[in-house]
Amino acid sequence: MELLLFGIAKDIVGESVIDLSDKDCLPTSVAELKKLLAAAYPDFSKLSSLAIAVNSEYADDDVVLDKDDEIAIIPPVSGG
Amino acid sequence: MELLLFGIAKDIVGESVIDLSDKDCLPTSVAELKKLLAAAYPDFSKLSSLAIAVNSEYADDDVVLDKDDEIAIIPPVSGG
Amino acid sequence: MEHIVVEIVDEIDTSQVFTDLSHAHSGGICIFVGTVREFTQNEEVVSLEFETYEKMALKEMNKIASDATAKWNLNKVVIRHAVGAKQVEEPVVIVGASSAHRDACFEACRYLIDTLKETVPIWKKEIFKNKTVWVSAHP
Amino acid sequence: MEHIVVEIVDEIDTSQVFTDLSHAHSGGICIFVGTVREFTQNEEVVSLEFETYEKMALKEMNKIASDATAKWNLNKVVIRHAVGAKQVEEPVVIVGASSAHRDACFEACRYLIDTLKETVPIWKKEIFKNKTVWVSAHP
Numbered sequence: 001m002e003l004l005l006f007g008i009a010k011d012i013v014g015e016s017v018i019d020l021s022d023k024d025c026l027p028t029s030v031a032e033l034k035k036l037l038a039a040a041y042p043d044f045s046k047l048s049s050l051a052i053a054v055n056s057e058y059a060d061d062d063v064v065l066d067k068d069d070e071i072a073i074i075p076p077v078s079g080g
Numbered sequence: 081m082e083l084l085l086f087g088i089a090k091d092i093v094g095e096s097v098i099d100l101s102d103k104d105c106l107p108t109s110v111a112e113l114k115k116l117l118a119a120a121y122p123d124f125s126k127l128s129s130l131a132i133a134v135n136s137e138y139a140d141d142d143v144v145l146d147k148d149d150e151i152a153i154i155p156p157v158s159g160g
Numbered sequence: 161m162e163h164i165v166v167e168i169v170d171e172i173d174t175s176q177v178f179t180d181l182s183h184a185h186s187g188g189i190c191i192f193v194g195t196v197r198e199f200t201q202n203e204e205v206v207s208l209e210f211e212t213y214e215k216m217a218l219k220e221m222n223k224i225a226s227d228a229t230a231k232w233n234l235n236k237v238v239i240r241h242a243v244g245a246k247q248v249e250e251p252v253v254i255v256g257a258s259s260a261h262r263d264a265c266f267e268a269c270r271y272l273i274d275t276l277k278e279t280v281p282i283w284k285k286e287i288f289k290n291k292t293v294w295v296s297a298h299p
Numbered sequence: 300m301e302h303i304v305v306e307i308v309d310e311i312d313t314s315q316v317f318t319d320l321s322h323a324h325s326g327g328i329c330i331f332v333g334t335v336r337e338f339t340q341n342e343e344v345v346s347l348e349f350e351t352y353e354k355m356a357l358k359e360m361n362k363i364a365s366d367a368t369a370k371w372n373l374n375k376v377v378i379r380h381a382v383g384a385k386q387v388e389e390p391v392v393i394v395g396a397s398s399a400h401r402d403a404c405f406e407a408c409r410y411l412i413d414t415l416k417e418t419v420p421i422w423k424k425e426i427f428k429n430k431t432v433w434v435s436a437h438p
Contacts, residue, residue, distance in 0.1 A: 006350060007433050056352070074352070076433075078433070079380055079392065079416060079422070080391070127297055158297075159241055159253065159282030160277040160282075178332065186334055187336040190332075191329070192401065194326060197323070249321050249322070249325075262333075
């Protein structure tokens with residue numbers, strides 16, 4: 001399971017990808033992943049919002065995660 | 081005193097300019113000019129609207145006409 | 161007003177309008193282009209023909225542009241109308257505004273085209289296969 | 300939908316959009332261009348830098364374009380966003396719609412840019428003389 005990072009999320013973590021494959025227990029839902037991220041990177045809580053995309057679609061907290069999913073952390077967007 | 085004609089007004093009259101200089105009594109106001117036109121060209125009364133411009137500005141009925149004014153008949157506009 | 165461009169032209173060059181409206185203090189540019197439609201009320205249009213009372217049209221276009229800069233905080237305004245024969249898909253009018261934020265340029269752009277259609281002495285003749293019609297002439 | 304153009308590009312060619320939106324059944328084309336402003340809250344911007352999650356951005360842009368064609372009667376829709384470094388006055392985004400009558404293209408164009416700013420995963424970094432800021436990141 002890999003997490004893609006963009007914008008300020010990439011700056012907070014200092015990487016553009018986080019590899020979770022070697023973790024003992026992978027998050028099984030978006031909610032669990034968010035909790036894990038909040039614990040590991042307190043600066044995420046300072047952002048205006050934080051969304052998760054699963055297979056390049058916005059995903060609600062109850063979406064179930066599979067180890068082959070493409071998961072991305074979406075900090076507040078600011079296109080245009 | 082010359083009247084400039086455009087669009088359907090030109091088609092109704094069959095000319096792009098009407099020369100009134102040889103008339104005995106020239107219209108002294110926009111209202112008088114409109115009466116004169118209505119009498120001479122009944123088809124003007126069938127138009128959605130008919131405005132008069134004096135020196136290239138829309139002119140109300142009470143605007144006074146001078147023999148040196150540039151006067152134009154403005155049928156319904158349809159630019160754009 | 162140095163930042164107002166008002167023109168009657170034979171052909172509209174659509175690529176020019178961005179240069180006209182570009183401004184270092186603008187974050188948004190809104191442009192409207194009026195083009196010739198192939199059908200009017202289900203009748204096939206062969207072409208359109210525009211004529212104008214140019215001196216007065218330019219005065220009225222300048223008034224509209226000035227009024228827009230008074231109503232909204234705009235950096236640049238363009239109003240350009242074509243005359244002569246125009247074929248299907250050809251541009252006949254282009255109006256636009258640029259501003260710091262997008263609300264102003266959207267509202268101003270709509271105002272420019274709506275007011276132009278009401279007040280500027282330009283006349284459009286629709287040429288169909290079997291007849292020609294001066295648009296809006298009759299009720 | 301064959302009449303939807305959705306792209307992420309390095310440079311926006313503003314002259315292309317009229318060709319993209321031209322349509323024989325359209326009487327109106329409305330276009331919005333977002334450009335780099337020199338000042339943000341009175342601070343001088345040196346440049347902007349855009350990055351995107353491209354695969355997802357294209358999906359979201361396609362959704363917005365499809366939603367617009369469902370809401371309004373549109374003949375063509377364009378959404379094109381640039382990425383990379385952009386200087387003052389450069390275009391960063393262009394959206395537009397063409398329709399038979401102007402109400403639809405104006406409303407759709409506004410919808411396209413408003414929704415793009417809310418949902419499309421693109422991030423803008425403002426580069427000032429002494430700092431850089433990810434726009435909207437913090438409350």
